[in-house]
Amino acid sequence: MKNKAKHNVTMKKCEDIQKSLLAYMTRELGKAPSELVSRHLRKCKACQAEAAEVRATLKLLRQESRAEPHWPSRLSDEHRRRIAWTMDHPALDWLCARHAAVSILVALLVVLAVLGLAWRAARVRQDIRVQETVYPITIGRPPFHTNHTDPVPENPAPEDVSAPEATP
């Protein structure tokens, strides 16, 4: 019973040690925990095996990182020009950055403008129709005189003007 408990404690300890092996190898552990790990590693075969595996993987990764093709270390002239454009034209760049919102807004404005024009055209047409029906009544002509191309007399008829002269 006592042995099993002791075994569990070591298991727990080994688990913790193995979890911190990478931090230990990359110098991320503090001084005290590092000493604890190195002391444990000196006497625990299981953790030694685990450490060997982690070390081998790290070594392969580091080799690979050094052997990798040399990526260009500088942005191309074309990409530099694009950045310079951003610096020279902040207002245009602001629009470019919001091109989706700006195009939706423009589309909306166009739709509104078209609707507005259509509404105005409809109103003008309606006004003309109202004038057409009201015309004969306002002029005061008999209904059979509906030809509105007839010029409306601007001055009273000559017989009306001469009428007061004849009265005295």
Add this chain to the structure above:
Amino acid sequence: MRKEKQVRLAEKRSVFEALVAEHEAALLRYVARILHDADLAQDVVQNALVKLFRRWRDVVKPGVNIGNWLYRVAHNEAVDCIRKRQRRQLLHFKQGVERQTLEHREHNPLFRENHAREKVQAALEALDMRERQVVLLKIYEEKSYREISDITGLSSGNVGYILHHAIKKMAARLSDAEKQAKDIEYHEKQSET
């Protein structure tokens, strides 16, 4: 007033140009490793730098590590790039492209020479994006847990946890590959004799 504004803009430009010179190489390398594509990496890094210029007031202030901010933005841009590429590949001739790259690899005389590197790259590819990001930042870019935490938004404890699991996964994959290679070598020798 106008002159003062121009002076401020000129100062901003010179600080920005110094920042570009300081960070472009590391960013290009990091993004190229994530994308396996140096040309796309140029686009991604350019976008990250343009974003820095646009968000100048939010980023260039005390308490913000601009290098870490750029890594974060470039990483997100790269992930967007991968998503777009995956969508395109799904839409188009995905299988055709894969077959072509495989054939190209097998006919490439460098392929066998680079076999060890291919294995490590395959093991890296098998990780999920978060694990790969943390491995690249820690092992390739030699960042500290605290810097990785600042870049990724993860806690330092979480960074250690993810790294531990990523290295375990890679170790298992690499030892499998090693075993397979040894088996193949053994069978080849047997058939020769």
